[in-house]
Amino acid sequence: MGGTDTSSGGGADPAGAGGTGEAAGNSSGGTTAGSAGTGTSSGGSDSGSGGSDSGAGAGGSGGQVNRPEVVLAGDNVNANGPLETTVQDLSFSGGGHILVRPTTLTTEPNKKHPVAIWGPGGGTPPRDYLQLLTRMASHGFVLVGIRESTGDAVLMSAAIDWLEAQDADQNSPMYGRLILDRVGVFGHSMGGLSSEAAAQTDKRVSTALLNNSGSFEHNALVNVKIPVGIIYGETGQEAPNAEGDFNNAGNKGPVWLGKMKGGGHGSGPWDGAGANVAWMRWHLGGENSRKDAFLKDGGDYNNTGVWQTQSKNWNEWKNWNE
Secondary structure (H helix, E strand, O other), rough: OEEEEEEOOOOOOOOOOOOOOHOOOOOOOOOOOOOOOOOOOOOOOOOOOOOOEOOOOOOOOOOOOEEEEEEOOOOOOEEOOOOOEEEEOOHHOOEEEEEEEEEOOOOOOOOOEOOOEEEEEOOHHHHHHHHHHHHHHHHHOOEEEOOOOOOOHHHHHHHHHHHHHHHHHHOOOOOOEOOOEEEEEEEEEEEHHHHHHHHHHHEEEEEEEOOOEEEEEOOOOOOOOOOOEEEEOOOOOOOHHHHHHHOOOOOOOOOOEEEOOOOOOOOOOOOOOOHHHHHHHHHHHOOHHHHHHHHHHOOOOOOOOOEEEEEEOOOOOOOOOO
């Protein structure tokens, strides 16, 4: 897998822009963690408020299904969770990817970790987003950040393939510990386009979250039935595309659109980091109490504070454990 770094997993993250390429266009000042460095954080158990262990398939309803309990740690999405985190370089499909995960994975037989794939902005390495990715890992997620986003699903699907191989390999620390029938995809700018592509083509994907992104033709979500969220900045170059994707009358699936007032092209991964964590804890972790944060007036990400939001097609949708 390459070298291993251990990054801080406890306490609050610094906000702000960082890195090169598209990540440099943030709305806030400061810098984000570019490389993991070394060191450990305050520890913690791998237990926490987990999703239900029974329910139907992703986004639907049906008979009872025996499902593992989801490993989720902590509760405050605006700060790191209690778990120590590890960052590793990965060599599949030409290399340049990173694995970000809790240092100690659960060993309990009926618990597994949720999985998400991150796509970086154009010209920006995935390590430039460690502020967000290590926060998510410290909450219990196992993530792969692909080396680049080209607007298609190839590397995101390859990352899921690699994780499936690890989950099946008795010599891997991830053996039998991952939830891979409902994977989240999310990304910044071009990474959002790759997320849309994966949502269209990979049946293992159960939700997508775009950060400062949207398709140029405004039609990428027409055939997508899984839940999709779009975060964009009021002054960001992506605004017309984000709005165009949401407003397409042909959309059939549930979509949430969140504009960050005063935000620029990098607002989502940094100032919107808490919303990213909350979205994935809701959709992958089954924390349905977080639904109101996005869909109810006055929720944390619904027409309150910096958020101006719209949503549609949610009435018939049910989460995997409802």
